[in-house]
Amino acid sequence: MLVPILDVANHAPSEAGGGFFEVTSDSVSLVVGSRGANKGEEVYLDYGERPVEDFLLHYGFVPERCPSDSISVPIVASEDDGRERMVHVSWKQCRSSEGHPDPKVN
DSSP states (O other): OOOGGGGOOEOGGGGOOOBBEEEOOSSSEEEETTTTOOTTOOOEEEOOOOOOIIIIIIIIIOOOOOTTTTOOOOOOOOOSSSSHHHHHHHHHHGGGTTTTTTOOOO
């Protein structure tokens, strides 16, 4: 559904202040978090939990964090060759690792 003016709102997850539409039989309301919005403040919408490819295909961007997406990459290493430690250190330095479990090395 396109709503004039509101259809140009940028994306932000709900926890970051993004709002959402409520549709009734005769109107559309924009709910903006529990604090509301001040005059002149940019209003964001939560586009919902979608896979990264949906964001790219339908909206033309990929969010910095996309918790609905994950990928499993098998890594085979013995504990004494140092690769396991390297994987864990590299994972912790990655911005997108926040909120995701540590990798398991087989």
